[in-house]
Amino acid sequence: MTISNMQRIRSLSNILKTSRRFQIELNKNYASHVKYAEHKQLEKIRNIGISAHIDSGKTTLTERILFYTGRIDQMHEVKGKDNVGAVMDSMELERQRGITIQSAATYTIWKDHNINIIDTPGHVDFTVEVERALRVLDGAILVLCAVGGVQSQTLTVNRQMKRYNVPCLGFINKLDRLGANPDRVLKQLRSKMKHNAAFLHLPIGLEKECQGILELIEERAVYFDGDYGEVMRFDEVPQNRRAEVKERRHELIEQLSNVDESLGELFLEERTPTVAEIKQAVRRTTLKRSFTPVLLGTALKNKGVQPLLDAVLDYLPHPGEVENTAIIGERKGSEGETIVLDPSRDDSKPFVGLAFKLELSKFGQLTYLRCYQGMLKRGENIFNARTGRKVKISRLVRMHSNNMEEVNEVLSGDIFALFGVDCASGDTFVNDAKLQLSMESIHVPDPVVSMSIKPKNNKDRDNFSKAVARFTKEDPTFHFRYDSDNKETVVSGMGELHLEIYAQRMEREYNCPVELGKPKVAFRETMMSPCSFDYLHKKQSGGAGQYARVSGIMEPLPPHQNTVLQFVDETIGTNVPKQFVPGVERGFLDTCQKGYLSGHKISGVKFRLQDGAHHIVDSSELAFFLAAKGAVKEVFDDGAWQILEPIMFVEVTIPEEFHGTVLGQLNKRGGIVTGTEGSEGWTTLYAEVPLNNMFGYAGDLRSMTQGKGEFSMEYSRYTPCLPDVQEQLIRKYQEELGLLPDQKKKKN
Template sequence: MLAVRKSRKLIDIGLRVKLKQIYPCTCTAQTVLYSTRKLGEVAANVEDIRNIGISAHIDSGKTTLTERLLFYTGRLGEMHEVRGKDLVGAKMDFMELERQRGITIQSAATYIDWNNTNINIIDTPGHVDFTVEVERALRVLDGAVLVLCAVGGVQSQTFTVNRQMKRYQVPCIAFINKLDRMGSNPARVLSQLRNKLSHNAAFLQLPIGLESDHEGVIDLIQQKAIYFKEPYGLNIVEDVIPQNMRTEADHKRQEMIECIANVDETLGEIFLDERSPTEQDIKAAVRRSCVARNFTPVLLGTALKNKGVQPLLDGIVDFLPNPSEVTNYCLDNSKGIDKPERVVLNPERKHTNPFVGLAFKLEAGRFGQLTYLRIYQGGLKKGDVIYNTRTQSKTKVSRLVRMNADEMEDVSEVFAGDIAALFGIDCASGDTFVNKGNMHLSMESMFVAEPVISMSIKPAKQADIDNFSKGIARFTKEDPTFRVHWDNENKETIASGMGELHLDIYSQRLEREFGAKCVLGKPKVAFRECLLHTVEFDYLHKKQSGGQGQFARIIGKIEPLPAEDNTKLSFEDQTTGTNIPKQFISSIEKGFRKACEKGGLSGQKVAGLKFIIQDGVTHPVDSSDLAFSTAAEMAVKEIYLDPVWNILEPIMMVEVNTPADFQGSVMNSLTKRHAVITGTDALDEYFTLYCEVPLNDMFGYATELRSLTQGKGEFTMEYSRYCPALPDTQEELIQTYQQDIEQSHTKKKKKN
């Protein structure tokens, strides 16, 4: 008994694709745009909205999957590959660099309609160097699709994405992709999802064949087989479960019900009463437990071969939350910035509620700065005046658009739950916007990782200095993990980022977008200096030899922070009475932080310290902010002379995948780089090695790995934590710093 399921929309697309093949000039992507709403309209009901992100490890198929989502919902007239032979490239990778390298660099937003539900999608990068793109996307999304490779399974960046989802409490659906690849094993991936990521996960589908024999999936909830016919997968044929898979399907269905019943009270009662749950009972239980992040539904398919995408769309609508099912908070600072109160935001789509929106991403558009805005409360329409709570500035909304990758569609108004973009607003990533009278409201900020690598950067030609400066100003504003500063000692500009690729990409973008070809220097690791144990101080700063005097005495101690906070600086005021007036406390903190910009051991930044001010003495005339700031700075610099300091270095989590034949040589090369092996994994003829290596020892490893494995090996790495550097590394850094000081003194003497 066969049932062929074809929507009018999909039949239309299929006809247009075939027409395109016969009459290339008669059908363009622009003509194939379907929507149940008119241009400029958004969904009226909050239950008809989903805000999701597509996140995964590198090369798991995120962008290819997004391309299929756009095609099957009518947003695209034809599909293209990430590295297509027609040189078109995927819709969401619209930057020239992305299409050239075959990777996603910037997150891109779009929206689709499926079953009368508006789905806002953000396609995020997989490379760890661009992890901030994933971070800020998940900060504003209500749900996510975690894409896993059926061969690679849970990989290094999967852990990072999983931590980010946990940080922002984002429910997710797991989609095991690439079932058509040689060596695909979805059962192994499910086991890793449970054991490595600690997800209560279960299959909602089973694969019908794997690798080249993959034909479709078995829906365990509806208990039927689904086949995807035609090269484009437009015909969805539903049939009974194959005879040879019925036992396995029954077993897996029971396993799925048990996993859900363990975390869902309603289904648990049905299970304990030994009643058979209906299809509606299971779907409702999956949705409740998924929204509560107690259960992760696992769906299957292969985006490249156009199988399993439409059921995933159904799963997004059926199981991921709408904006009203997610509790979002803002901070009410009406009682002072030091005593903010968390307030629950109202998700109702009404203009009567106070407007609250978060600018989560900035991008340079053709008409100026493009600001991506997530609306959390109230509504916004063209002509409204909104206020930036950080800068207190007001802006009139002249244009309001929804993004489809690099294309814009004007809308007249947006409401709570929508994602839109504005032009001509001067702001930074993470700023909160409100309407008049609500300046005391602000959204909680997102987590931004500290840069781990630095390089000197300068324009190849002095004539390009203006364009170079414009590009640097724009990129540092767009990306909070890309930072640039002037090193006054070495007289050079230093760019800091999350990895070599990160800095290399921005160097190329400066040349392509601003015409400023750049020269990058040797990579420098962001080392840190830290105290080994607590040191007390009692410092008197006194200058009363004529003119306006300076007097400040401070007493306290500096102690190391715990290992998990060794990249932070902390300040605590324990003074009592009026020995140090409270207005000078902020100046003391300022002096402390200024002194920590450069340590005394190797000239690196100081971190992992807690400065505690306990007492002090003031002068009725000569005490001032400058005096106390200088006293704190000099107190820290005096402690630099004590031999109680240590150098910290960034440790990277490294994952190496190679053919098993090269296992020995790869392990030897990593051991020479001071790697600590944390785990291994073998699959057929391939070998995966997990280890932790100091970043300082990883330069040039890509070239070495290629030569060791005949070009067949690949590796990924991401920042893990800071740890004490090896004795040899510390000694080398100290000697280099001393030599630099001597050279600097020599140059000054020659000038004089």
């Protein structure tokens, strides 16, 4: 046979092999798509979120879950050292910084159960991402660092879970890290977060010696073999750990007996419950949020992830076990009848869905929804319950990070996305225009930091406007306004990092470099003592005049209500006709938008309208609106006022040797240390510090602790600021208005 014939045969053979491989891959992909596209029974669906403090390993854990369930073929580092990065961190900025900025949704299959997962950010600056994810989820995994334990953002996430009544599993991650101490974390779960928690696992070795886990319910050892820990090997409990396992198992049963009647009876009868009875008790109590099962592992070293997935199926609820309600009424906030939605997959029931997240993709606006009742098919029409607008569904997709997979229909319990829907985050959608239903919306915290912003080049103004319009729509905590007094554009958000990220996104995504000014703090002005008013607004200049008189009392609200405004109509009779009372309220609220001391909003004030007078011809709503504005100005001149500033709850974690230096720096910034905690060479300081004094603290902390210290902060409350700060703010405001004596002389 000639050489050329041999080469031809070889090349043909290679082509056949390649085509065979391609066909196998194609079949595998087709089978995979069919597997993910098919609808499961309601009992075989889990909607879960993964939430935790910064850098606890949420995204790494999600990456492992997707790998073990066969959703992805390779695992990658969060920081993107191999220039790939984690699947769920699809944004380039997330891969560069090694943090999660946007919550990302995916779905996968484990043991024939469909699991919808939302990976959420850990920074307090992106807390609304966690808020809206927990609003639509049925259960959650609360990830805790085995070294850091319960940290400030863990407490915030815990409060959010409580707000939406979301049951959770605790997962203590990073057992391989130096200083890992799961026992200390469990104590913190009980003391700081008031969870009735107990271990379901014990570690087989910690730090470098971490080999696997001991399952207390099944009383067995679990090891994770293979290149990526994908092979689970079960063995007997080592001889030297058997007494500890018995003791901890008894402690678990005791904790469960306190909150579960069935197991309590067995405990009193001194009967040993079976494995099935313990698991049922754990499930019942977890669903009621009266018990938190705690599992162990290290996601980075591929240990403990598969038992966590089993626990998600065993102990977290399916959509049919969660009660979701809607209000029948004309609009949100109106008094209406509350009904319980039917989660069963009955397509005869009307469709009800909640939009919880908006995002701009290359195909247009993407709206994430959760289906709570009924069924939605491609090509059908749905209606926005708030606006009444009709939307035709041209595409239905399910999300895998930033990849979309088309589906023809969605059923109750599914999380999906739509294109081309004009709505706001928290809107309810129905498939019947007559159905006046609205679901509870999403709690949105107020922004605490403001900065001036402007494009570096005037020619980029169009791109700047597009970016701002998109980001304010996507993120309800990102606010934008034009300050006509200072002639500058101001953005507000949850922290410096929050605003910095959006500035970088404007440059990357819209080719619009921007300049951020010094952060401005949202100060407030309030009254110190009650003050009465009696104001007459009278104007006559030919033709119809204006006449309105208002009298009453303005008084401060209690400290815990110092961020709100209240208007009370206490009038009797017809001196102030009822149709003009809304004008008085509008005048009061409008004046409170800008105070007279420092130009900041007025809050913590109650306006009690007690009496007044009107003219049969010259009185109007506008006249009473102007009278109320004049009354507030009168009270400002006569009453005693003060400025409030936001106080932040700050948590600083540092090596012990820097304790004194960092403590001194916090005191210098006007902070009050409320507690300290130390373990194995590390100290955590808890303090309350005025936000105005916290700018630039990140750089100071790094330089003080050789780059080892880290801190996080979240809004706590408003309190009166110090006299010197108040004096500075008043003087600065008067300077801006040109009211200082030396400025008046210059003008003259």
